[in-house]
Amino acid sequence: MTSEVLSTDEKARPPANSTRRVPLSRGLSTKLLFLTIAFVLLAEVLIFLPWIASYRVNWLKERLSTAAAVSIVLLQGEPNSLSHNAQNDVLMAIGAKAIAVRDGGVSRLLVVSDMPPQVDEHIDIADVGLVNGMTGALDTLFFGGKRMLRVFGPVGDSDKEFELIMPDYRLRDAMLRYSRNVAVVSLLISLFTAMLVYAAIDLIMIGPIRTMTRSILAFSEAPDDPGRVIRPADRADEIGVAERELSRMQDRLQKTLSEQKHLADLGLAVSKINHDMRNILASAQLMSDRLRQVKDPTVQSFAPKLLRALDRAVAYSEGVLAYGRTQEPAPSRRRVRLRQLVDDVHGLLDIEDGIEFINGVELAFEVDADSDQLFRVLTNLCRNAVQAMAADTESAVVRRLAVAAERQGSVSRITVTDTGPGLPPKARENLFAAFRGSARSGGTGLGLAIAHELIRAHGGTVELVESIGGRTVFAVTIPDQPVRLDQARNGLRRPA
Known part of the structure; x- marks a missing residue:
């Protein structure tokens, strides 16, 4: 049953190569192209609103200007100088039902063919602003075609006000044609702009990013290949x-x-x-x-x-x-007599004549540590010191290795001091790094790395306190194990 489930999961899981190759339809270039087209079209839509409002007002002004010209001719001639057929021809050319003029507060109907029973919208050409112009244009585009309009306002420098009664279907048709032309031009502009932006950004950004992606994929396949x-x-x-x-x-x-x-x-x-x-x-x-x-x-x-x-x-x-x-195994910590442990370290070291070893640890000093691991730490530190001082062959040079210890509260601090030449700068930079922290030619640098790892497992530290010509001091700090509260209470409780 388990094997069947595993095989089903493996079949459902996409192949590794499918996630390392990005198809063109999901690439950054394609996304950038479509986003550019969408953003340019959005900008065109925002620009289109005042355009279509302006087109509507200008269209109505042209019709009102034509009506004003006809009205002036009629006012200068006889009132009945136009026949009924001629009046219909004039109104048909303008697309209006009636033309009127207001002069001195008196309104006069000049030409009429078929007066509608009601007017749906009144438009004052002189009072069309940006906001109501856009709302009116959208209203005509989406809901117009069967309305009757009353358009009025002054024309030019004339002190007369002219009025025009007309249906809005011609206006709506003209606005639809204008919108279609604007849409086609906007789409062409969007495509052209998107192609230019795509080419520029692909050259400047997407191309280098694609190169870095290919390099990462190639490097992951063979990271050891320079x-x-x-x-x-x-x-x-x-x-x-x-x-x-x-x-x-x-x-x-x-x-x-x-x-x-x-x-x-x-x-x-x-x-x-x-x-x-x-x-x-x-x-x-x-x-x-x-x-x-x-x-x-x-x-x-x-x-x-x-x-x-x-x-x-x-x-x-x-x-x-x-x-x-x-x-490295976890330390098995016990109370250890440090002086005896330092004596064991001294007995294991190969110290040549002329190097003095001083065990400065007090006889009763105890440290909470793993004895074997602490022995390895002190052996590594002391052996490094002996090897450093062994290079000095001059008999007058003082060669001394001293181990001391002190307690600071619940922390034991052990110092290893030698009178060697000191550590070179390169060894100090990589002091506890394996194979890089060696201070002598041919050394591996493992001693300090091992000491650092063992003491860190105790919750302590190994640090270089001082290193100059004639004095090098390493300090090993080991805190005591924390005592559990229940154990401390049981230890302090007196038997009945």
Whole structure:
């Protein structure tokens, strides 16, 4: 049943290549093209409203001007100088039902053919503003065609006011033709503008973004190939900055992947070596057990130290093998007598003549830590100090290694001080980085990296306090484990 569900999910899931290739219909260029067309058409619509309002007013003014010209002719001649047929011809040419003139407050009907029973809308040409002009134009476009209009107003410099009674179907037809022509022109302008904007932005933005996308896809397929790193163009804008940062990021990622591969290969090699080393140490451990049976006092004095060193070596080998599988084990913290631990570190170090070792830890000083892990930390720090001072062969130079400790509240602070030459600047920059923090030629830089990781697991820190010629101080800070409230109460509770 589970396999059937998994197979169904795998079938429903789109192929990996389908998400890495963007089809043209969903690309940025196509979206930009349609958005440009839509925005230009929206701008044309906003411009169209005052245009169609102005067209309507001008159309009515032309008809009113024609009616005014006819009215002036009739006023200067005889009232009945036009026959009924001629009046109909004049009204038909204008598209009106009646023409009237108002002079001195007196209205006079000049020409009429078929007076309508009612007028639906009164339009004062002199009082048409922008807002009511647009609303009137939209009203005529969508709801007109069967209305009767009364259009009136002065014409030119005349002191007379002329009136015109006319249906609005001719006006609506003219407005529809005008709107159609504007729509066609607007669409052509939108397409032309969109093509220009598309070409310009595709050249300036979309093209470089497409190039960066292809570079990212190609780099993800083979991140170890230097040829897949993008080559940034010489641009000073945001695209140029993005290309240069992408190139730097890909370079850094390649270096990081190379280092990770090196670490993986090294870890595999170390695991193989430690596997055989553990077997050899186990044999040496069995042989050392027989030394306890030797009655020689000298052997009896060195046998315990040898056994502890072999035990730790076996534990380290097993720890390396475990680290190759997962990570460094969590510290098993106990109360540890630090002075005895420092003595064990001193016994393990290969200190040549002329180097003085000082164990400045008080006899009763205790630290809350994993003894094996703290032993490794102090061994690494002290060995680095001994190796640094071993390079000074001049007998007059003071070569001293001192380990001291103090408590600050619930925090233990251990200092390792040597009189060596100090750390070079390059080693300080990568102090706790594996394979990069070594202060001597041929060193791996793993000692400080291991110490930093082990102490961080304790919730503490390893820091370089001072490093100058003749004095280098490392400080290891380990806080005590927090005590649970219920345990503290039980410890303070007195038995009945």
